[in-house]
Amino acid sequence: MTIIINMRSGVDEVKLRIAAKLIREGKLVAFPTETVYGLGADALNERAVRRIFEAKGRPADNPLILHIAKFSQVYELAREVPEEAKVLVERFWPGPLTIVLPRKDVVPDVTTGGLDTVAIRMPANEIALKLIELSGKPIAAPSANISGKPSPTSAEHVADDFYGKIECIIDGGETRIGVESTVIDLTEHPPVLLRPGGLPLEEIEKVIGKVRIHPAVFGKKVDTPKSPGMKYKHYAPNAxxxxxxxxxxxxxxxxxxxxxxxxxxxxxxxxxxxxxxxxxxxxxxxxxxxxxxxxxxxxxxxxxxxxxxxxxxxxxxxxxxxxxxxxxxxxxxxxxxxxx
Known part of the structure; x- marks a missing residue:
């Protein structure tokens, strides 16, 4: 059975505590962000994260993005935080920007697709931030859709794909931006755009200078994706x-x-x-x-x-x-x- 929590009128902490408890128990919770809806689980719970891959039919080498509610959590997940990262997050977090950093061992291999890097962002959505805070966990969350299909921008879209298959859907209305976050790899110099998204590249370059665009953005095939959206067919309807x-x-x-x-x-x-x-x-x-x-x-x-x-x-x-x-x-x- 899937619980649907209506939160279109704003954050209801009492209701969110139910969803946060489910996250702590290793269950799956779909929740709104400013970009698209995410399918969330405790990022540090290997079994819970595997359930995300199973529910979506997602390839195991396609890494997940970890969602946090405060900047200090970055230091719990990443071995190094370069100055460029600090400058970017001060300017754009909370917001549709994901940064890729060297990961700490606390992050399971399954969460990162076996990579030595971790992708992290702080969503600009009050429901998402409060859910993360109440759960006390970083939440791994790809888009809440069957793998390869169009991403969900409403709770109805999530229900179309997952009703009866996950424990909870939080209905926060339609998302504001509608495309996923921009992903920047800060383990390379100059930094590399791995996926264009809700934060335009031009805005990022105003802050940290020139960013290289990965060839995968324009369709070049990659063997080892460092970000969601790089290797596999995505976003496709049946037609x-x-x-x-x-x-x-x-x-x-x-x-x-x-x-x-x-x-x-x-x-x-x-x-x-x-x-x-x-x-x-x-x-x-x-x-x-x-x-x-x-x-x-x-x-x-x-x-x-x-x-x-x-x-x-x-x-x-x-x-x-x-x-x-x-x-x-x-x-x-x-x-x-x-x-x-």
């Missing part, structure tokens, strides 16, 4: 996804052409973007990149429920949150990209 990239007017023309061609072949076609293009299903992502990021996973899940055969997605400019949006769309499509 085939095609991403159309290029100048705005050429993109519009190419999508119009693709919709017509696919419908003539008897396909049920969905479009996510700024206009419908006469598709069978349409989801308006928004008029700003922030709205597009917030609505992206909701749109992909909508298309699943609508039963479309093909989803055509409009590409966006790779500036600010646009880099994270395009990373998610390309992965969702398995890099099936049409250049307009």
């Amino acid at each position: 085939e996804v095609i991403v159309v990239e290029g100048p705005r007017e050429k993109v519009k023309g190419k999508i119009t052409e693709l919709v017509k061609e696919l419908k003539e072949r008897g396909k049920k076609v969905g479009v996510i973007g700024s206009e419908s293009y006469n598709a069978d299903e349409f989801f308006f992502l928004g008029s700003s990149v922030e709205e597009v990021a917030k609505n992206l996973f909701k749109a992909l899940r909508y298309m699943d429920k609508a039963g479309v055969d093909v989803v055509i997605a409009e590409g966006v400019e790779e500036r600010g949150l646009g880099l994270a949006v395009m990373n998610r769309l390309r992965k969702a499509s398995g890099y099936k990209i049409v250049k307009a």
Whole structure:
């Protein structure tokens, strides 16, 4: 049985104590963050962490992010905390930034995917922070979805994937940002962007200078992922996804052409973007990149429920949150990209 705790009106410490007790007991609790919903367990409890991998169907070499509620916890989990880390967290925590540091032995191998590094963040969500505080544990939490599928931005999305399979879902309403955290590896110099996310790279570079972008961000295959989102197909609905990239007017023309061609072949076609293009299903992502990021996973899940055969997605400019949006769309499509 899955307990659903309604916390849409704000933090209720009495109710959260129930969820925190479950974490301490080695159970699984889905909870909201500012980015997406996480599927949480005690990060230092090997058996509990294994249950995350089992529930999601997640490959064992795909490391988890540890969520903390106060900066001092970093020193409990990491062997070294470089000056760059201190500068970044002072500026951006709590927030959608994950830092990768050398790990201490207290963190089990299963939590880090066998790596000698640990990924840590402090979420900017009062429910998440209070849950971590009350549990007294760092919480390991990947996105609360079946592995490879679109990430959840509401408790309803979590329930679609996990109701009856985990102990608790905390309903804190829709998430604010809609794409996962940005992951920066601080064990290398210069630092390396492993996954673009809710904190734009440009903002990070204003604080610590030049950051190298890992080739995996643009689709290069890796054998040993140091961050979630690097190696495996992610974020994909059941339908085939095609991403159309290029100048705005050429993109519009190419999508119009693709919709017509696919419908003539008897396909049920969905479009996510700024206009419908006469598709069978349409989801308006928004008029700003922030709205597009917030609505992206909701749109992909909508298309699943609508039963479309093909989803055509409009590409966006790779500036600010646009880099994270395009990373998610390309992965969702398995890099099936049409250049307009």
